[in-house]
Amino acid sequence: MNHIPVLIILFPLCGAVLCPLISFLNPAWGKRAVVGTLFASFALSVIQLAGIVQTGEPVHYWMGGWAPPYGIEFVIDGVNGIIIVLVAFIGAFTSLFSSPFEEANPNHRFKSAGYYSILCFLVIGLLGLSSTGDAFNLYVFMEIVALSGYGLIAIGEEKGPIAAFRYLLTGTIGACMYLMGVGFLYSATGTLNMADLAIKLKEIDNTHIIILAMACMIVGFGIKMALFPLHGWQPPAHSYAHPAADPMIAGVMIKIPAYGMMRFFFCIFEETHPAAEVVFNIIGVMAVCGILFGSLKALRYDKYNKILAYSSIGQVGYIALGISLGNFYGLVGAVLHILSHAFMKTGLFYTSAALKYKFGIHYTDELGQIYRKMPVTGTAMVALSLSMIGLPPFAGFFSKWYLALGAIQNGQYFYVAVLIVSSLLSAIYFFRIFERLFMGEEKQLEDHYPAAEHGRKEVPLRMIIPVVIAAVMVVLLGLGNTFIVNNVLEITVMEVFLG
DSSP states (O other), X not given: OTTHHHHHHHHHHHHHHHHHHHHHHOHHHHHHHHHHHHHHHHHHHHHHHHHHHHHOOOEEEEGGGOOTTTSOEEEEOHHHHHHHHHXXXXXXXXXXXXXTTTOOOGGGHHHHHHHHHHHHHHHHHHHHXXXXXXXXXXXXXXXHHHHHHHHHHHTSSTTHHHHHHHHHHHHHHHHHHHHHHHHHHHHHHSXXXXXXXXXXXXXXXXXXXXXXXXXXXXXXXXXXXXXXXSOTTHHHXXXXXXXXXXXXXXXXXXXXXXXXXXXXXXIISOTTSXXXXXXXXXXXXXXXXXXHHHHHHHTTOOBHHHHHHHHHHHHHHHXXXXXHHOSHHHHHHHHHHHHHHHHHHHHHHHHHHHHHHHHOOOBGGGOTXXXXXXXXXXXXXXXXXXXXXXXXXXXXXXXXXXXXHHHHHTTOHHHHHHHHHHHHXXXXXXXXXXXXXXXXXXXXXXXXXXXXXXXXXXXXXHHHHHHHHHHHHHHHHHHTHHHHIIIIIHHHHHHHTOO
8 A cells, every 4th residue: 555656657557568468369358458457546546645635644655765855756745646536537537438439450459459558658647747756757757648649649530640740849849948947957956856956946046047947847838738829739639639539638638737837836946936926927928818819719610629629728728827826716726727627628528529439520510409319428518518618516617716716816807807708708619519519400410320229329338428427527526616625725735835
């Protein structure tokens, strides 16, 4: 039990390595090995979070028994403990959701195995990013995420390789900028351990090198989280990635770098640094521009994935806005939005993949009366979209509520106006989807999965379950937001970020 932090990562690693080997003998069992290891990782992450909540103390795990600052340390507190559960949960259900797309084919047994191995490596990278307490180790996991992302985007739709190459170029720049920032910090302090960095940076008089490191981190994390105007890779990547992996890419992959930015600016640089106010103002401007840009661009498109992709730029802006506010309510709102948007966007991309799987639907004008043929998918689309707009009692409302409270506390009422305007813009493009879903002219579409031949299920049960769970989670997170804030985030946000 003492090794849970590393076992959470080792289980998916075993799945990634064993899947091709097992698939050589039996492709179906190779897939099941991945699904099983990811669900085991999720179970361990829940046990780990329960222990942290019960004891009120963070978990410190030293790799190989080497004590920090010389060894690599994993540090799990109440905030990243929740995020680790989130990553493991969505990773496990995405692997289950993927199986109809990657049904074992005796003639192409390694194609499916390759997909599942890459998906496992994406989960490994995201879990490591969330767990590590070492700045260079974070870079290593960041590259694992990037390499996995390139593969999952490239094997997607027709323009997937071009989108992957575009992400490769910009992602490399982001990684280099982050690594350059780490280099500046190491040259000034001689350490890579995050806790040790925070202590030694207080003793440094040369603020110029710290400002350079901050600038590099803004660009590095900004590219990885698709923060405006560093978002150029994101719309094509989300539009053309593998349809079964797209929920993981869009729902989680761009959120964990946002958490990394929070870690650096509140735990290492600290908000008390003289340059912090300028940095937060810059992030605030980027956030506002991203919120408005993403919402306005989403209005222009009829392709379902394009709408979701550009809306993600605006949603990432909400998280960055919480970081820029720098107070308790702002940070609680940012963390809640990481959680809520992960389920909202993952669920919406689940519905997109289900529509493609059954009818090959890509555009919203093909949605006419589709709720009659796919009632579960249609209901989930409505619930998840209403949460994206920010209507109660869904999760999206409460994360925006805490962001608004943070803006009011700082006297930055312009941010409140931006939140309201962006919600109205979201309502326009999502209600346009509703109009076509419920009142549009019914289209004659080829049914690739006839319900009459498969127990009258609109899509396989392995796809229905993740869709339903995502929709249920946005309701539960909304109704249970007070419990989460009062019992977990209120203490941990103060201790981790504002202590």
